Amino acid sequence: DKGGWTSFMAKEISEEPEAVAKTILGRVHDGAVTLTDLDPIADRLAQVDRVIVIACGTAAYAGILGKYAIEQWARVPVEVELAHEFRYRDPVLDDRTLVVSISQSGETMDTLMAVKYAREQGAQVLSICNTQGATIPRESDAVIYTHAGPEVAVASTKAFIAQGVALYLLGLHLATLRGTLTAEQIAEQVAELEGLAPKLQQTIDDASGIKDLARWMADTRSVLFLGRHVGYPIALEGALKLKELAYIHAEGFAAGELKHGPIALIEPGQIVFVIVPSPRDSRSLHPKVVSNIQEIRARGARVIAVAEEGDAAVLPFADEVLRIPLATPLFEPLLAVAPLHMFGMELAAAKGLDVDQPRNLAKSVTVE
């Protein structure tokens, strides 16, 4: 039941804030994270010296986002690998490796086979899944369920955000175990997690201009997405949504990679979405990305910036600015992705396409 929405996808994007709230419910208390979901692997979790995230598509992009958070907070190395590549490359695994699979459906064959392989090799497997009792969680040592609710539209939206949240909870749990953050630092991150749902709601409410933007771009043949640091997986996600929903060529790049090749693609009229890091980020990534914007603008591209409220530095160079509320750098991507989900949907709708059921795709890919 679409509950009055024009598509399941529109309904599911509107449920993104609720997906966040339900996924943290019962897992954060008084500024701390309690993941009883991990009890089955508690003994071995303390010994973990490496994390490998395996997933496909959108779930793998959530994994990249999780890598930044887990490494920063828990100081444990994290690799992210596409599940279908992972098991054919003879990966180095042992009982100190935590393999984290991510799957909305819990039935993706590529991910399931990788999970089985990892366990055969002696690794612990923790799965992040949105479907109670699905095959992948049943084949795993422990499960963190995302509580995004059923996702019907083929393109994953609310599940992506819930996967990010689950990985952040895992990062904070590991940081607690390993003593890499103080209780006070954990409490700060928990407060960010608790503030995320209302900020996401605000982001969605403020993004009403996206429909017009999509209509204006209905004939576009190619769209590029640039992001840096945690904005990078968001660029990949924005591009994937346009491919699968609007059937146009779209590519996501790490912004720093621009001058190593992709800038040659920039010609007058090329549309480029840029996910702009916060100017308050201590790593000074903001001026670097603003200078990327200048470089592509100087070559005639049309720039659509996704930037935080009050970031005036982007205004002289962007044709359009989509605003997100203030958040700390690791949390911004979970806000920035919502307008990109909306854009993919609106562009497909502007082209008269079936938003919920794109051609050639299935909701869960149960063949290899």
Ligand code: F6R
């Ligand atoms: C993209 C999309 C796919 C899935 C991928 C993994 O919008 O929906 O890329 O993310 O097929 O599916 P799950 O998470 O069910 O394993």
